[in-house]
Amino acid sequence: MQISVGLIRFLSLVRTLRTTAPCRSHIPGTCFHHGSYVLPLNERSITETFSSYVSLIRLCAERKSATGVKKIQLYMIKSGFPHLSLSNKLMDAYLKCEDVENARKLFDEMPHRHIVNWNSMISAYIHNKRSREAVRLFGRMVAEGIRADEFTFSSTLKAFSDLGLLREGRKAHARLVVSGLELSNVFVGSALVDMYAKFGRLSDARLVADRVVDKDVVLMTALIVGYTQHGEDGEALEVFVSMVKEGIKANDFTFASILIACGNLGDLCKGKLIHGLVIKSGFESAVASRTSLLTMYSKYGLVDDALKIFDRFVNANQVSWTAVIMGLAQNGREESALSMLCEMIRHAMVPNAFTLSTVLRACSSLAMLEQGKQIHALAMKIGFDRESFTGAALVDMYGKCGSIERARLIFDDLVELDVVLVNSMIYSFGQSGYGHEAVKLFLGMPDLGIEPNGVTFLNVLYACSNAGLLEEGLQIFSSIGSNPNIETSRDHYACIVDLLGRAGKLVEAEELITQVKSPDVVLWRTLLSACRIHGEVEMARRVANSVLKLEPGDEGTHILLSNIYATTGNWSEVIKMKSTMREMRLRKNPAMSWVEVGKEVHTFMAGDWSHPRSTGIYVMLEELIKKVGDLGYVPDTSFVLQDMDEQEKEKSLYHHSEKLAIAFALLSSSNSTDCVRIFKNLRVCGDCHTWIKFVTKVVEKEIIARDAKRFHHFRNGQCSCGDYW
Template sequence: MSATISTRTVFHPQHVSFILFSFRIALVSRCVAEVRAFSCKPVFILSAHYSLSSADSMVSWDSVVQSAHVETLVLILNHCRKQRNPHFALITYTFACEQAAEMHPCLGNYLIPMLADCGKLDVAQQVFDKLIQVNEHSCQALILGYVSCENYDRAFFILDIMRERQLNPSMFALQALVKAAAKQRCLTRGQKLHLDIVHVGCEKVSFVSITLVDMYAKCNSLQEAQEVFDEMDVQEVVPWNALLSGYISLGLYEAALDCYCRMKVDMVDPDACTFLCCLKACCNIRDLERGQEIHAEIVQEGLEGELYLHSALVDIYAKCGSMDEAQDIFDEVTERDVVSWNVLITGYSERGLAAKVLIFSEQMEFDGVLPSPVTYVCCLAACGNLGFISQGQEIHGRTVKEGVDVESHVGSALIDMYARFGLLSEAKEAFQKLRARDAVSWTSLITAYADAGLADESLDCLEQMMSEGVTPDSITYCCCLKACGSSVSVGRAQRLHNLIEVEGHDENLHVCSSLVDVYAKCGLLEEAADLFEELPIQDVILWNSLLAGYAFRGDSNQVVCLVNRMISRGIIPNDITSLNVLIGCSHAGLIDDGLQLFCVMKEGFHIPDTTNHYTAIVDLVARAGQLDEAVAIMESMYLEPDAAGWTAILAACQNLGNVELARQAFDFAMDMDDTQTALFILMSKCYSNITGKREGSSYENEACKQV
């Protein structure tokens, strides 16, 4: 049989690939020999193996690597890096780690950037650890890689190695590390990097300076941010934006707007980021007028179509209470994402427009935008406000299905909603399912118990919260103090006060106001007054807390004195102030003084009438024995009367022995609220005092049934 190849012989693709690789291997080896013999430029080697990256055979590639010299491997690694081909790179790496890295240190330093660029940081680190001699390029590659994947501590570890080996980091590596320090809010690291930047001599480079300004601003060191900023050529908008963002992050909103004014004076054109910062500032200080000015400038620059600016505009109008304008701006854009919808829905939620929240959340889904946890939080609050328990439970089911019910803010909203419905067991169950219990979720549960009048449970929650290592915040303490006030628990209030001082919350105005309130409710008016006098700011709420304490004690002289002091210090009384005056005078039996003071405040400070005011006036008149006048007020008031007014008349009838009017007052009060056990007790006592025990027994029995 002839040994010649038949013309019918069929070559498979892998055979062709093998033959081509044989030629390429020979060509690469020949080029390497040329480099060694004649010092030719290595570009010929690159040309020779350039097409290798298009091959599919890993076995063929392995044969190239194993037959190559150091120069060939260096060029292969460099080419793999450019092609970002991790498959061929890893084969090269395996061979290089076993042989080539030991043959020449430069091979490892070529290998590390390639692996880092391909996302193989763990492998790159292994190579780095084995190298005796590393250079700036391999260190920079690792630093940039670690920063990009937010492993900042590891990036700074590589920088420390560079410092030990007296290697100078490049400005790109330093800039990346400054960004890392900004993300970590680590001022000390940022300051050391600033010194390195000065040492390298790149502190005047624009993008490096901008990063420094941003880092100092985010680390709350605006003075240093301003110093770097002042050394820059600030004709660009980016450094201005970095400074603006710094002011915003520190809550210095007026300073941010002043900075924007200086920017305009320096003739620097704002961009969308600038306007976004300014809108945030206006939004936080509720400055609608300046927000409208920024809005006009955005329109002038033609940027109103930017989605995030559009959302910020909706937000500022909503936060400032101009929901019609917010709705108009929202309607101007047809393409809306979940952020845009949430801004509008949150605006309606914060204004207490619960029905609108549910309407627009449905419209949002109708338009094909899925709700986010923020949407669910607003909808749960709306259901709680409207008493829509079924819809609230349905939304709860959706959060469970999507797995967001375990998130703190969603879980807290569930607790709040169920607490409003009086379903404390469901509220506690939602709390127990949370992935992590933070101060917000604990405070929601504490508030739920406090609002239900369960002071002991509230304070037990506080103890458990602290035992689990969660630090209470000022809001938590305010809720616990509220629970103490509602249960008139003096001992626990004093222990809480001691804890507040230990934890350093005794300078918080809201906490101190709550302390004044709880001491006043517990009858410790001297302690309340001492705390009150120590506070640097005394607003109308604080004055009212102290007034309420003296009012319930019936110390009308002190009530009148406090009101006069309050007005003399420029504090405008409100409806609660006038209510406390009426209550104080009522308990003291000073009908004329109470009515006179009430009229003076109503006319002088334009305080509107409320049902509570009329109830207090009825109580004032009835306590003074003027029952006919009290009934006339109840029957002639233009506001809807409540059961409290008739209850006050019933209580006065008990003391004055008017059984007939007592029975009428009882009937009216029962028509308005038939759940009050106190009505039966008062009626029973009224009969017992006047006609004897027998007639009042039926009311007493009914009171027992109610309980």
């Protein structure tokens, strides 16, 4: 409204300069026609008109009204005013209104362009993420013989790094060397350092930084950021120390970057020292520094310290909220992370894709399907459900909650796939026992234009191991050696050892381990687990000794060896192992199962009577045991200690935690057709596995059980694992 009033006043001013007399002179430069009137171009009227146009253009720029600027330009043209005499003002106004198209049209009309015009246009393209057009304009500038200055180069170097044009960036660097700007201009030096750092050419970035004569905080921060972003946090710390020694004062962004480096290094002492320096320099209240502080303390596992820092925020931004949510999720406080997301939304702060992916992975860790569905709905509402980060987290969440069909639907619906998404889908297939589907997706990656990485191979080998695909797994494992970009890791070997061991090829598995340079505990323990499956006691003793040489107090090995003795019926050795574990104060984690009912998680242990509905649970359990017994279920008492009579053994089996969880779930949803989902912290025992298959026949519902290793989808008396787990 103010602009319209200003335009009316301006038109009134123009009318006062009109005369009803016909034009008496046609000498160029003395007058110009406007309708049936003539505006005399004497010195005073030109000055008044010029200044009025300038004032109005400035007003439009302040109000960010590109429409107003366009109306003024059109009026100039219509009235015959030489609008190009104000082209710089008009172009600047368009750019301030972020109207790049009209600014470019005006730029192209200019008969003579100053270097400032070129720089403004190039900078505007980069600011609007149109780096390719910026590079083309720079090329035209060079072709027209316009000499670039430090502002041109600093903008264009950013465009080269955005587009990955290293060769063109090097050419621009060469021009800078010739012009002498490389050493003398810190502005240009900072742009070069930033460009080389983004290309990962950190040695070049460091060389440029060392050559700049008068270094400043921007240049040094660019170098620190480059090192931090490429995992060279120790180098970043060295640069920071040298910067302090040279008397260059750090700013908020410097501290933010170096605190992240300290967190990555896990050096709490240095982190606290820099925290003290942040306080001394007066930057503790700055958003970037404070966010990096809470990230650093979260990485140290000092979540409470991170929360104290977060509580001191007056107006936390999106990045700060995401950082504290991530810190909670990464330190085993998934439920607190979900609560913090609710707080974030209550504070009218919209989560981004990274925030959503973090809380979705928190849901994955706890297998909280209902909460995951709610976050999925939120992602759809704000338009992030098809973003790569969120998409991968959704696939991972549904996969780890046993909803493989939903995971596949999301995966198939995503337009842009990347290696992270494919890895998530392959892992989900593998965890639910769909080995063939995992291998098919892996083999189809070249058609998708996606190159597999080390994680891809690990996930597909895991899928082969879970499904018993020996031949496919061995072929994929051998193909790693032909890929120059991937190094075979111990984790890859562990998958193949597991695959060979489960197939009964224990000798081949042991030989493979001996080929690994310095085999670790995980490899030997994987083979020990295979010995338990096949009852190979002698090899188990030998393998256990190999583990205990590396880690004498490894409780997992003692537990596995105890289980092997139990499987083969050697109960005297079981008693000895348990006695040894007591002497060493080693404790076996108690078996626990849990189920989510009514948005609340209910946890059970073997023989548990602590639940408020325990009486009903045990009544339901007795009914199920009777019905499955009628169908042919016979308790397998080999899975309990043999120093009990047969009735006690059966009673012990009937009260396993997974049976109690299923009984409670069925009691709570007796009229529902939904499948039952339970989770266990250890491997499901063989007797419970058989029992659950019979239960699905009785209740005519699908039961999905996730144990420490994988998912079991029980339907109509069958399991997706094919009794191979």
